[in-house]
Amino acid sequence: MGNILAIVGRPNVGKSTLFNRLIRRRDAIVESTSGVTRDRHYGHSQWNGKEFSVIDTGGYVEGSEDIFESEIRKQVEVAMEEADVMVFVVDGRDGLTGMDQGVFNLLRRGDKKVLLAVNKIDSTGQVHDTSEFFQLGVSQVFPISAINGSGTGDLLDEVVNEMGEGKPEDGTELPRVAVVGRPNAGKSSLINLLTGKERNIVTPVPGTTRDTIHSKYQGYGREFMLVDTAGLRKKSKVTENVEFYSVIRAVRAIEDSDVCVLMTDATRGFEGQDNAIFSLVDRNRKGIVVVVNKWDLVDKPANATKKLEQSIREKTAPWKDIPIVFTSVVNKQRIVKLLETTMEVYENKNRKLSASKLNKLILPRLLENPPPIYKGKVIKPKYISQLPTKFPAFAVFCNRPQYVKDPYKRFVENQIRQHFNFHGAPMEIYFRKK
Ligand code: GDP
Ligand code: GDP
Numbered sequence: 001m002g003n004i005l006a007i008v009g010r011p012n013v014g015k016s017t018l019f020n021r022l023i024r025r026r027d028a029i030v031e032s033t034s035g036v037t038r039d040r041h042y043g044h045s046q047w048n049g050k051e052f053s054v055i056d057t058g059g060y061v062e063g064s065e066d067i068f069e070s071e072i073r074k075q076v077e078v079a080m081e082e083a084d085v086m087v088f089v090v091d092g093r094d095g096l097t098g099m100d101q102g103v104f105n106l107l108r109r110g111d112k113k114v115l116l117a118v119n120k121i122d123s124t125g126q127v128h129d130t131s132e133f134f135q136l137g138v139s140q141v142f143p144i145s146a147i148n149g150s151g152t153g154d155l156l157d158e159v160v161n162e163m164g165e166g167k168p169e170d171g172t173e174l175p176r177v178a179v180v181g182r183p184n185a186g187k188s189s190l191i192n193l194l195t196g197k198e199r200n201i202v203t204p205v206p207g208t209t210r211d212t213i214h215s216k217y218q219g220y221g222r223e224f225m226l227v228d229t230a231g232l233r234k235k236s237k238v239t240e241n242v243e244f245y246s247v248i249r250a251v252r253a254i255e256d257s258d259v260c261v262l263m264t265d266a267t268r269g270f271e272g273q274d275n276a277i278f279s280l281v282d283r284n285r286k287g288i289v290v291v292v293n294k295w296d297l298v299d300k301p302a303n304a305t306k307k308l309e310q311s312i313r314e315k316t317a318p319w320k321d322i323p324i325v326f327t328s329v330v331n332k333q334r335i336v337k338l339l340e341t342t343m344e345v346y347e348n349k350n351r352k353l354s355a356s357k358l359n360k361l362i363l364p365r366l367l368e369n370p371p372p373i374y375k376g377k378v379i380k381p382k383y384i385s386q387l388p389t390k391f392p393a394f395a396v397f398c399n400r401p402q403y404v405k406d407p408y409k410r411f412v413e414n415q416i417r418q419h420f421n422f423h424g425a426p427m428e429i430y431f432r433k434k
Helices: 015-023 065-082 098-109 124-136 152-161 187-196 236-255 272-283 304-315 335-349 355-361 363-368 406-419
Strands: 004-008 042-047 050-056 085-091 113-119 141-143 176-181 201-206 213-219 222-226 259-265 287-293 324-326 381-386 393-398 428-432
Touching: 004 015, 004 065, 004 236, 015 042, 015 050, 015 085, 015 113, 015 152, 042 152, 042 236, 042 272, 050 152, 050 236, 065 098, 065 236, 085 098, 085 152, 098 113, 098 124, 113 124, 113 152, 124 141, 141 152, 176 187, 176 236, 176 272, 187 213, 187 222, 187 259, 187 335, 222 335, 236 272, 259 272, 259 335, 272 287, 287 304, 287 335, 304 324, 324 335, 355 363, 355 381, 363 381, 363 406, 393 406, 406 428
Parallel strands: 004 050, 004 085, 085 113, 113 141, 176 222, 176 259, 259 287, 287 324, 393 428
Antiparallel strands: 042 050, 201 213, 213 222, 381 393
8 A cells, every 4th residue: 555665776886875865864763772873774755745665775784795695685575575666776986787787687577666776976977877777678767866866856756656546455444453563572473363363253355466465353343454464474484684574564564554553572661673663653644552562571560551651652752642552462461452542543543623623622722822923923823624634634824834833833733632532643733824
């Protein structure tokens, strides 16, 4: 349903530079809590109104140049399976190399669209350098400079052109739930618990364009689609590439879902990797339920849940309105609660408020606390309405919307969240001129 762009190529051609440009680094985070300061290699981007996830495959290989080739091979194979569009990056200064040729031969065998970006073409005088790459048999090359951005607009035009419309592939309108999280958090155990029960009816619904396995879940009076996750997949294929594989799977699952159940491991706390997945869910504007699993394994002094909740909320700030459920999958504790919460978040994400309610309950709050005067200009909110978007978004109409800053938008969001139930749902506030 969602779209994923994978950036592939041999080392040093400029994949991370291009990746950083696409996600504009505004959401770059480092895994500070786990002690490893490392950049993230997946993010979210948009172009011409289309949103998509971006994966920098190069970010997952480490080691010397000679082990690169086989590593790259495996990554390219996984990326080809999961991504929708591949951008194959080569270095316009080095010219075509044997390794480029090797990677491209792999790419060509897949059924995904591959766009060839010839990077490091920093000035137009160098454009002739790209001609030798036509030897690969492509019909088009995109000369780009990942560093200064030239040519990347044309490349992105073509990228989004190749992407689908984001409609569910299985044709159902059921809520779509993805279980995501770091390896070993208990995702497969949860899915097995849900799908293994005799009284629950689980029907595999094969995807049409990928070999995804989504399952229709019925149980405890609920009905939804479980978006393909680790639990239903053969893990064997990718044992050597667990991290890369689990990341790309998570990105795929998030893209394809309405609500994400983010499983964390109580024995490890809410770590950098959990937060990285969390922010991806956030930027994809999906509903979220945070699960603290393996609750049976930890000591529970007085106020344990409260304290842990608070620490999670600090780490996910400014997001505070998130449900957190403490489960033990092995002891089957609070699984029904988890299902109920997940369905509630789905409802919240789809909640539509009438203009009359908003203007009766929210507008007066804004008039009591108007945006700060900016350069001597008074800003007066006049009207508020919900936009017909897939996730909750509201427009506040006022004079001089350009002067309204983020803190005030958060104030508006908080007002709406205080008056209505948007627990676990994303939200966006826009200021517009009438
Ligand atoms: P990766 O290994 O493919 O991810 O490559 P990096 O993004 O780390 O880039 C490798 C080197 O090429 C770095 O020193 C970059 O600064 C440089 N580089 C990347 N893109 C460009 C570009 O468009 N022009 C120039 N001149 N250098 C670039
Ligand atoms: P995944 O990698 O996220 O799919 O994690 P798994 O479902 O494979 O679980 C990893 C390990 O944690 C397995 O040994 C599970 O039996 C165990 N596990 C999962 N949930 C719980 C739980 O709630 N309590 C305890 N004690 N162990 C759990």
